[in-house]
Amino acid sequence: MGERRTKPVAIGSVIIGGSNPVALQSMTNTDTRDVEATLRQVQELVEAGCDLVRVSVPDKEAVEAFGRLVRAAPCPLIADVHFDYRLAIGALRQGASKVRINPGNIGDWERVDAIIAAAKERDAAIRIGVNGGSLPKHILAKYGKPSAEALVAAGLEYLDRFLAADFDRLVFSFKSSSVPNTIQAYRLAASKLEWPLHVGVTEAGTKWRGTIHSCVGIGTLLAENIGDTIRVSLTSNPVEEVKVGLEILRALDLRASGISVTSCPTCARTPEDLIGLAERFEQMVSGMAGQARVAIMGCAVNGPGEAREADLGLALGPGKALLFVGGEIVETVPIEQALQRLYDEVVRFLNRRRE
Template identity: 50%
Template sequence: MYREHTREVKIGDRVIGGGNPILIQSMTNTRTEDVEATVAQILRLEAAGCDIIRSTVPNMEAARAIGEIKKRIHIPLVADIHFDYKMAIAAMENGADKIRINPGNIGGPENVAAVVKVAKERNIPIRVGVNSGSLEKQLVEKYGGVTAEGIVESALDKVKMIEDLDYHNLVISIKSSDVLMCVRAHEVLASKTDYPLHVGITEAGTLWSGNIKSSIGMGIILYEGIGDTIRVSLTGDPVEEVRTAKLLLRTLGLRKGGIEVVSCPTCGRTKIDLIGLANQVEAMVADIPLDGVKVAVMGCAVNGPGEAKEADIGIAGGIGEGLLIKKGEIIRKVPEAELLNVLREELLHWEE
């Protein structure tokens, strides 16, 4: 797969590229200078399975906060910089593990050189980020609009600015809200560089539409073996981004992560609140530290055991009672009100 041939880049105590597991990123939506709120959110994200966190650094107060935040979290922190190169330098001086910049919008070659100088001294990786929404006018004219090829050329131009300063500790991200354009751009970029790639569909939308667009676009890209870190961009609680990313990677077989819940669609045979039960099970298993265990939630006792036979454990509803199932075999009958607790106890005392 393409991922095996990217360079290795170290971000804090994590390593990406070179065939290492794909890491999940998210971004805080607190004011970074509000240390308490930012730390609290990062700790929630860590618990959800976030591997790398990015925070915006729009002012010097936020840059100084990086140092205090770093003392209280356990995952690498990336500083997100827009326009002001001094913020990039300050963030690195305060302990940022990586910075994200667009070298084309921080004020000219001399400012890029100043940032790279500090990054080189501290061996801090730079993520070169290019967004289709800010594609340069000359590239829009060259390609007759915003295109995948134009986005890639823009990104590689920015990379060359840093390479010309003899620095190669780089990660590249190219994003577009146009899903298929984003897929095409990653395919083109992957054929032209061996730097690690951060994958995401930008401005994907709300929890509903964003999950669908991200799953389609990122699913295609990742299935093609492209990508070393990912972020699911959602308009909502960033913890939801991590949950989706974990499921996306697990569904593609690229990474284990938590308990998988499968459930049948409702039908006329269903005699219990299957929708509510399935949601309760999904929420309940989120904090149980098991990997590779599949849990089935079935709506009736007619087909439940057979349909759940590929799961490690499952429950199936009846009239006022339900079945506990392991590998398709009925283990015991349980009153409906006790189904959830019985399942939880089984998982908490799980033995292969």
């Protein structure tokens, strides 16, 4: 991966950019005014591995609720505001660590200046979300369409105005309609901006489509060392977004936490229901604290080799499984007990590591 380093920007207790790990964020989809339900979802997201949570603040009532959420939430909260600058100011006064605005839909620049003043008062950050649908007219006229160049040109113009107001706790994002455009816009932005980039493929779709589009878009950029915080957008429970985001980070060795379960693709040699077993085991260890590599392999041909590479593993045979710990076969277990035995060994392995 390349050497791109951005300016570090604090979002409450989480610092993004610089040499900090890529932060994972998601967004609640409850009614913000329902503080109890929203707080519950924030907690679920954090438990799933989310570092920062964004919450919509669509009206005055939501501003007040947002304050209560900030005081109870286990992570810094970001307020998502559209159109009404007073809501952004309200959310900042209620303790938002960052507000996400699109200067293109806030109206007169004096209003953006008022948001900047409120962010300064609170040492909060601002994400400038440049959106292809609301680019300044002169930029659209110059580029003809909301191309990657047009999006980045708008971002650079906004940047000048924020710097003129003596404010640089900034994060940028570029909302584009397709994965190739998104990749192009972020590559261009990364070559011109030293501020952290929030990377995501917006409106990616349902769980299946959205996961693939996000993996391609976000994964490509992260592999080029572009992106300081990511959000996977799915038409699904946001906890699923966090799971996908974590797996993207793990796939690129950008996050090592958790129990990583590898398994073979299965073939005619697979003697047992490996797919079911691997899925069940993944559920058993999801959310477990600590790090371990576990392999669940379908047979005794390639299985033992892979299982030996992992910290712990199973290689299945008809009605039984070989259990590996630290590369050694420690036991042959009946298939019905294999997952529980493996689980117990994972717990023992993690305890040994902690000692």
